[in-house]
Amino acid sequence: xxxxxxQGGVLLKLILFxxxxxxxxxxxxxxxxxxLWNGNSTYAAITAIVAANAxxxxxxxxxxxxxxxxxxxxxxxxxxxxxxxx
Amino acid sequence: xxxxPPYAPFFGFAGVASAMVFxxxxxxxxxxxxxxxxxxxxxxxxxxxxxxxxPVVMSGIIAVxxxxxxxxxxxxxxxxxxxxxxxxxHLGAGLACGFTGLAAGYAIGFVGDSCVRAYVxxxxxFVSMVLILIFGEVLGLYGLIVALIMNSRASGPVTCT
Numbered sequence: 001x002x003x004x005x006x007q008g009g010v011l012l013k014l015i016l017f018x019x020x021x022x023x024x025x026x027x028x029x030x031x032x033x034x035x036l037w038n039g040n041s042t043y044a045a046i047t048a049i050v051a052a053n054a055x056x057x058x059x060x061x062x063x064x065x066x067x068x069x070x071x072x073x074x075x076x077x078x079x080x081x082x083x084x085x086x
Numbered sequence: 087x088x089x090x091p092p093y094a095p096f097f098g099f100a101g102v103a104s105a106m107v108f109x110x111x112x113x114x115x116x117x118x119x120x121x122x123x124x125x126x127x128x129x130x131x132x133x134x135x136x137x138x139x140x141p142v143v144m145s146g147i148i149a150v151x152x153x154x155x156x157x158x159x160x161x162x163x164x165x166x167x168x169x170x171x172x173x174x175x176h177l178g179a180g181l182a183c184g185f186t187g188l189a190a191g192y193a194i195g196f197v198g199d200s201c202v203r204a205y206v207x208x209x210x211x212f213v214s215m216v217l218i219l220i221f222g223e224v225l226g227l228y229g230l231i232v233a234l235i236m237n238s239r240a241s242g243p244v245t246c247t
Contacts, residue, residue, distance in 0.1 A: 049151065070133045
């Protein structure tokens with residue numbers, strides 16, 4: 001059924017974004033503190049915040065593209081039986 | 087009255103804990119309140135779920151702000167030669183980040199819930215929802231900036247009398 005396969009793709013994307021939001025800021029904090037800023041922790045914190053917001057902007061782009069793909073593939077005559085049409 | 091009393095790290099650790107705890111409370115409130123609206127939207131238009139998860143992601147970022155400030159403050163704590171001045175600075179930084187995260191999560195929750203419900207009927211609500219959510223998010227960012235500025239003044243040579 002196409003609904004469950006759509007849900008599988010969406011779930012994988014969400015899991016990837018959750019992992020990215022958890023891993024990217026912390027790893028960028030410690031790595032940039034050691035290799036980029038010579039131990040300055042304030043700049044490392046700013047780098048971590050920029051990384052977290054980059055993940056967020058990427059999520060917005062992915063969700064917008066997903067919605068555009070969905071409205072293009074479903075033709076106008078195909079009415080899915082949702083709760084409203086039942 | 088010494089400059090580096092033995093109970094000074096208490097305030098530093100209290101700052102670490104309050105940054106994490108309060109911003110997480112705000113993020114949890116935002117996630118749950120927006121999730122209620124998304125559950126309502128999902129019944130009618132399940133293809134819009136991924137776009138309507140944006141308030142939840144923003145609440146997650148509020149928690150990340152608290153996490154980063156906690157890690158930042160915890161990196162500056164020392165068992166010896168830790169002045170009461172540094173302890174108070176760390177406490178203030180943690181409280182600044184924590185309570186602003188609480189406020190931001192509160193705003194994101196209410197706005198996310200009602201805007202996501204309105205998005206079922208009117209798709210042009212989406213842009214205004216993202217704008218309002220961004221304004222709510224920068225409240226947490228202001229607290230983070232103040233915490234960063236305060237914490238940068240805590241480091242430096244300390245003379246313990």
